[in-house]
Amino acid sequence: AQKVTQAQTEISVVEKEDVTLDCVYETRDTTYYLFWYKQPPSGELVFLIRRNSFDEQNEISGRYSWNFQKSTSSFNFTITASQVVDSAVYFCALGWGDQGAQKLVFGQGTRLTINP
Amino acid sequence: GAVVSQHPSRVICKSGTSVKIECRSLDFQATTMFWYRQFPKQSLMLMATSNEGSKATYEQGVEKDKFLINHASLTLSTLTVTSAHPEDSSFYICSALGQGALVTQYFGPGTRLTVL
Numbered sequence: 735a736q737k738v739t740q741a742q743t744e745i746s747v748v749e750k751e752d753v754t755l756d757c758v759y760e761t762r763d764t765t766y767y768l769f770w771y772k773q774p775p776s777g778e779l780v781f782l783i784r785r786n787s788f789d790e791q792n793e794i795s796g797r798y799s800w801n802f803q804k805s806t807s808s809f810n811f812t813i814t815a816s817q818v819v820d821s822a823v824y825f826c827a828l829g830w831g832d833q834g835a836q837k838l839v840f841g842q843g844t845r846l847t848i849n850p
Numbered sequence: 851g852a853v854v855s856q857h858p859s860r861v862i863c864k865s866g867t868s869v870k871i872e873c874r875s876l877d878f879q880a881t882t883m884f885w886y887r888q889f890p891k892q893s894l895m896l897m898a899t900s901n902e903g904s905k906a907t908y909e910q911g912v913e914k915d916k917f918l919i920n921h922a923s924l925t926l927s928t929l930t931v932t933s934a935h936p937e938d939s940s941f942y943i944c945s946a947l948g949q950g951a952l953v954t955q956y957f958g959p960g961t962r963l964t965v966l
Binding site: 779829837842 | 882892893945953954955960
């Protein structure tokens, strides 16, 4: 069965600290996609990144970086020099199906609080 | 690009009434849209998959007669909560599946339903 585990329920750090959000997934499929979404207090889910199972290259986008390791079935997300605006709930998701995102299963989310 | 809207953003209704929620993909066509439900401080749970021109596919445990889904065009899907009761109060979020390079679910801003 497809499953995503985000073991960290809540994280609280002081502004400018680096923070890593963990995501571990389970699947028997060889073709799948991994996603991170941000849900600010307004409720809207904001797409951050998509990774397919054949691309293990790490990615950096500004202060955000992602580490995909198939050997440990992990897709961790790091925010460097955190800012108050980064405060939100972050969801990791596993996608599969004809187009890689036909079905999504979400982790329980990590509530990140950045304190000034 | 890849913007999804939902209307209304909030709705309060009396028990026994029906409520319709609209989900639109504004700048792309989506043959597939999804409806999720999110309870406070919980993750998203898929309710149903909506395909343009065909019947929706409901997840196990979701009553299709209670949650009516219509995908009338490539940019519009509607969810109607029929005979709403207080236990139906929740945050309902839709997503639209992009095509090609956009093979990702893009989410709407959500609709908060409160049934009195």
